Amino acid sequence: MQGAFETGIYRNLWSEYGYSEKEVKNRLEDAFQTIFYGTEEERFYREAGDDMGYLEDTGNHDVRTEGMSYGMMVCVQLDKKEEFDRIWKWVKTYMWMSEGEGRYYFRWSCNTDGTPNSDGPAPDGEEFFAMALFFASNRWGDGEGIFNYSQEARNILSECVHKGEEGHPGEPMWDRERKLIKFIPGVDFTDPSYHLPHFYELFALWANEEDRDFWKQAAQASREYLHLACHPNTGLSPEYSEYDGTPHTGHVEQFGRHDWYYSDAYRTMANIGLDSMWFGKDPWQKEIAQTFQEFYCVKQQEHWDGVFLVDGTRLEEKALHPVAVIAVNAQASLAAEGEFSRACMEKFWNTPLRTGDRRYYDNFLYMFAFMALSGNYRIWK
Known part of the structure; x- marks a missing residue:
């Protein structure tokens, strides 16, 4: 069908x-x-300053890439651009890592004031960020800097796949041989709820050209894994x-x-x-x-x-x-x-x-x- x-x-x-x-x-x-x-x-959404906002995990009283990426997806689906941009700016300001093993990933948890709780990422956040950003680009058009949504999405996906290669220190978020997402980088098991073949089909169209075959294979691999x-x-x-x-x-x-x-x-x-x-x-x-x-x-x-x-x-x-x-x-x-x-x-x-x-x-x-x-x-x- x-x-x-x-x-x-x-x-x-x-x-x-x-x-x-x-x-x-x-x-x-x-x-x-x-x-x-x-x-x-x-x-559980809170504005922060003039141009940022976050979604609080009210059970754990922190801010997670899970919830921030979910919030962005809700906003792009419902045409709420102001809230989308506020959330994304908070993410890039406080969660994005510019150095260390997790460089160019996002720390999975911060306090509500933006101070970090972790220097490690959670792959479900990255894949939702990338998908929401591609949708934002296609729905609203790309802007400047961090609001060049499609470029930001491609950058995220490139790191997810190429970590561990020359010039990309750290661990990838996908098992490159199996084409299956990991629970977290550096472990050898997965989380079934992280498998989003419907996202990977679209990454295969919009990611960097050299990565598109990987995402096409990842969609098929995840569907087979879910069986x-x-x-x-x-x-x-x-x-x-x-x-x-x-x-x-x-x-x-x-x-x-x-x-x-x-x-x-x-x-x-x-x-x-x-x-x-x-x-x-x-x-x-x-x-x-x-x-x-x-x-x-x-x-x-x-x-x-x-x-x-x-x-x-x-x-x-x-x-x-x-x-x-x-x-x-x-x-x-x-x-x-x-x-x-x-x-x-x-x-x-x-x-x-x-x-x-x-x-x-x-x-x-x-x-x-x-x-x-x-x-x-x-x-x-």
């Missing part, structure tokens, strides 16, 4: 399920306003995995437990849904999304707030981000289109944005899901 890249058609699944275009549009704008300009218990990382009977993936898809059980003392379907892993099926909508290259995505929705709607219909092993074994723990679970279960409908899609969509529609300390992660996944399901998470080219 053809995806939106070829057809230019972005379905509004809400409208297909009977919700009016007006209420969908209002709901989306209200979500943006709540996250960016709501009350103290709602928002291994998602359990065939549940659709669940672990937070961290080996390159063969098996859950990663090491590094517990350093990073904690991550072999289960828990917070990071929620994004995996959301990404599969978006790749299906944008490119439609892998029929397996429909099958695994249907399996995933069936797992929640039939096998665990009373336990959406549970924590699971990838084979579906339910543990005693409760989900740290229950709103995020509901959001990605609905976003799976982009691929699934099965008998459980309506139930997942309706549950999401009837779920409000989260308030309180943990609202940052839940509400970003809420926002991405709502944008995608309403046809407002688009390829700008």
